Amino acid sequence: MSSPAPAPPKSAAESAAYLASLDCVHCGLCVQQCPTYLMTGRESANPRGRIYLMRALLEGRTEPTPGLVADLDLCLVCRACESICPSGVQFGEVMADARSRLRKPGRIRRWMMSLLGRKAALHRFAGLIRLTQVTKVDQLARLLPARVRRLAAFSPRIPPKSERLPLPSFTPAEGTARGRVAVFEGCVMSVVFADVNRDTVRLLSAAGYDVVVPSEATCCGALHEHDGDLASAHSLLGQNSTAYSDPSLLAIVHNSSGCGAAFAGAGRSLGTDLGQALTTRSQDLTRFLLDHGQALRFRSVDLVVTYDAPCHLHHAVRETTAPLELLARVPGLKMVPMEEASLCCGAAGIYNLDQPEMSRSILARKLDHLAATGAEVLVTGNPGCILQWRSGIAERKMAVDVLHPATLLARLLA
Ligand code: SF4
Ligand code: SF4
Structure with missing residues (x-):
């Protein structure tokens, strides 16, 4: 029996996702790159199967049954399938479109997401979380429902207010300035990893660059896109494309791979000149320092280090070599490769909260690889x-420090 003629997609967004889904030629090259396929062995939990399901949904050939939605939700959106795909299928775009139509986030989730784009409110909320941590009230979370317990367990330690101060709007270059760059401070980064942001500025300044941080910059919108809230994601990206429009900037430097991927896709997502300029000029910190940081000098160190590639840096920004080449400039530092270093670690935005079992299984596999390196x-x-x-290493009581490249390099500055 011949299958019914596909119904045409109803909107431009559906149409773009639909056209992207048609690029898949079912070759299966992506299948073995997919973490959820490696863990389950199921066709519907690999990229080819998921594209088939999403296309069937767009053509009206199937319904969003609970099983189908569960298979799509199990996707990490790590985009490992994109970087190997010979047909250039924009998997992330098809999945974001599917989620925008299938997911109906509750009030608390929408509020949490909205916080990311409101810097002052986010920092006030972080202050409250810190209070519960300092007074140990957070430990009462174990009496609450499983979802809240997981949230509390994954909540990072919030540093004191004095360590969460925003970056200065201008930091001069050390010595004669070679140019001017902007740094993207981020939302989660500015709360939990403000020290990494400070190290980022320190490295850029030591490399001879004036560093600016525009006050109008906001959250990159990556988590919103991951969650299917495309309107918020595009609105935040639009604000950033304006915030970083100063033509004198040599580069817009990011130090968080999720944010870097959002900027790398801004031209395509926004379809504007400003969006394209953001895409063209954004660079990962390690790439910028590798190409422009010849003035940096590092002291010698006796240290065995391994590198795990963040998915969005490796598969979306396609920056696969700069972190390794930059670390190789440190005298005495010994790099050891880790098996499956470009396989997702299971974090994937807030995937570790949404899909705790799969996230932990993937992390367990990665921890075995880490143990084998001796790093x-x-x-x-x-x-x-x-x-x-850090959560997996603490659980296994392994003696391995987990550091951002900016932290390690700033510590080793001569
Ligand atoms: S590699 Fe690309 S074309 Fe081949 S099955 Fe995967 S998504 Fe489709
Ligand atoms: S994005 Fe990652 S988890 Fe999702 S289908 Fe592609 S490889 Fe698999």
């Missing part, structure tokens, strides 16, 4: 990955 330090450039690795 003393694991370097990775994304806040979610750092927290995920």
